[in-house]
Amino acid sequence: MEFKINKDTFVKALQKIQGIVEKRNTMPILSNVLIEAHEDQIELTATDLEVGMKSVYPTTVTQNGKITVSAKKLYEIIKELPDETISFATKENDWVEIRCGKAHFNIVGLSSEEFPYFPKISEERLIKIESALLSEMIEKTSYAICFDETKYNLNGTFVKAVAENDCSLLRMVSTDGHRLSIAEREFNGAVGPEMAKGVIFPKKGIFELKKMCEEENAEIMLGFMDNSAVIKKGNTVVVMRLVDGEFPDYTRVVPVANDKIVTVNREPFFHSLRRMSILSSEKFKGIKMDIQAETMVISSSNPELGEASEELDIAYNGTPLSIRFNAKYIIDVLSVLGESDVALILKDELSPAIIRPAGDERFTAVVMPMRL
Numbered sequence: 001m002e003f004k005i006n007k008d009t010f011v012k013a014l015q016k017i018q019g020i021v022e023k024r025n026t027m028p029i030l031s032n033v034l035i036e037a038h039e040d041q042i043e044l045t046a047t048d049l050e051v052g053m054k055s056v057y058p059t060t061v062t063q064n065g066k067i068t069v070s071a072k073k074l075y076e077i078i079k080e081l082p083d084e085t086i087s088f089a090t091k092e093n094d095w096v097e098i099r100c101g102k103a104h105f106n107i108v109g110l111s112s113e114e115f116p117y118f119p120k121i122s123e124e125r126l127i128k129i130e131s132a133l134l135s136e137m138i139e140k141t142s143y144a145i146c147f148d149e150t151k152y153n154l155n156g157t158f159v160k161a162v163a164e165n166d167c168s169l170l171r172m173v174s175t176d177g178h179r180l181s182i183a184e185r186e187f188n189g190a191v192g193p194e195m196a197k198g199v200i201f202p203k204k205g206i207f208e209l210k211k212m213c214e215e216e217n218a219e220i221m222l223g224f225m226d227n228s229a230v231i232k233k234g235n236t237v238v239v240m241r242l243v244d245g246e247f248p249d250y251t252r253v254v255p256v257a258n259d260k261i262v263t264v265n266r267e268p269f270f271h272s273l274r275r276m277s278i279l280s281s282e283k284f285k286g287i288k289m290d291i292q293a294e295t296m297v298i299s300s301s302n303p304e305l306g307e308a309s310e311e312l313d314i315a316y317n318g319t320p321l322s323i324r325f326n327a328k329y330i331i332d333v334l335s336v337l338g339e340s341d342v343a344l345i346l347k348d349e350l351s352p353a354i355i356r357p358a359g360d361e362r363f364t365a366v367v368m369p370m371r372l
Contacts, residue, residue: 001065002089003037005057007078007100010086013057014075016236017046019208020053021071032068034115035088037061045118046071051205052118055236063089066112069096077105121230121237126221127189129170131233134220135213137172138206140183140363143332145203146176153245157206160198161191170195173250179329180253180366194224200247201229205240212236254366255345255352262291262344263315263358269342270334272310276300277327279308286370287327291346292320300327323349324370330355333365 014033022030034045040061045054067090078086081100089097090109098105138157146154158173168191171184201209212233213220221232224242231238276287280300290297296314301307323346334342339357346353355365 001035001037001067002063002087003042003059003061004085004087005042005059007081007083007086009057009059010078011075013042013044013055014071014078016055017044017053017071018075019204019211020046020048020051022048029068029110029114029116031070031072032110032115033071033074034066034068034112034118036066036112038064045115047116047118048204049116049241050202051208051238051240052116053208053236053238054118057235065090067094067096067109068112068115069107069109073107077107119225119228119239121223121225121232121239123221123232125192125225126223126230126232127192128219128221129187129189130217131213131220132217133170133185133187135210137170137183137185138210138213140336141172141174141181142203142206142210143336144174144176144179144181144365145206146174147203148176151177153200153243153247156200156202156243158198158200158247158250159195161187161195163191163196173247175248175250175253178326178368179332180250180364181333182250182254182364184362192224198247199224199229200243200245202240202243205229205238208238208240212238253352254364255347255354258345258347258351258354260291260318260321260346261316262296262346263341264296264312264344266334266337266340266342268312270331272298272312273327273331273334276308276310277331279305280327285326285328286324288322288324290320290322291316293317321346321349323353325353325367326370329367333367337363 017033030048036043041056042059043056081103084101087099091097094109094111096107096109141157160171162169167186168189169184170187173182223230227242229240276298279302287298287300296312297309299309333355337357341358343356343358352366352368
């Protein structure tokens with residue numbers, strides 16, 4: 001195999017797959033990238049058996065062929081080469097020769113025969129979704145994904161589409177057992193059987209999908225095959241194995257009896273929580289909110305460091321209430337909201353709280369309080 005390629009193109013191509021390749025080296029081939037050259041293009045494929053990515057790039061191919069090489073090492077080499085055309089060729093015993101300007105590398109590769117199979121994708125069954133819409137929904141839900149490997153059915157985002165009043169709604173839900181986040185948006189597209197039932201995208205796949213959405217504002221094509229989700233955008237296809245298992249019934253977690261509504265300006269609320277949480281430690285990580293008509297006092301105390309409090313103006317006309325939260329959980333919610341005012345919807349000091357942008361029910365965060 002032999003081809004010549006522009007340095008910028010090769011760097012971008014290799015950078016794109018760095019998040020996919022297997023870091024834990026359970027199988028050496030999974031830390032490699034498969035490079036296939038044919039018909040004036042190269043295809044780069046990486047997989048960790050859970051998430052796989054294939055991208056196609058134009059180049060000048062003088063001899064067809066394929067090889068796998070360490071994705072990390074190849075990226076590090078190409079990134080440091082001068083800004084000139086790169087010549088890439090395979091030699092005997094799966095060695096690879098790279099030339100650029102006066103730089104010359106010979107590196108060890110592995111036979112492409114051992115590389116896992118990447119499925120062929122049929123585009124007919126894919127639906128189109130705007131990448132900006134997906135990016136926003138992932139941003140608003142991914143912070144609540146569970147990272148505890150034992151709760152494998154929470155290690156991802158639940159995605160479901162429902163048809164309501166002649167329009168299709170896309171819903172994304174993430175939870176780690178302490179907080180829950182639900183984002184809902186209208187989209188133009190048919191609701192297939194998998195999406196109607198609901199599927200769990202793995203967390204690694206969700207973060208790769210977010211990266212794809214943010215690259216350029218083009219449509220994402222989404223479909224399903226063999227218990228996997230297929231995502232196509234431009235020259236890149238990602239296939240991710242869906243998480244097995246049932247996602248918990250999140251509708252039962254969202255409180256329906258909360259009737260105390262506190263409206264507060266997001267920016268001062270966000271910064272106040274960050275200031276107050278400085279004095280909370282791992283052992284005393286709670287912040288306390290004392291809420292009464294028109295004012296909320298946020299306070300924290302830590303026997304080892306001291307105490308702090310701050311008063312905020314709010315809109316509230318219910319009975320006084322004191323409630324304690326893990327400050328990080330509320331900060332995480334506020335950091336993904338762009339609206340100027342947020343509503344904190346409470347029932348009592350022991351019941352879960354709802355946080356929403358004021359006047360917008362398309363996003364719901366539920367946060368469990370801490371015991372006072």
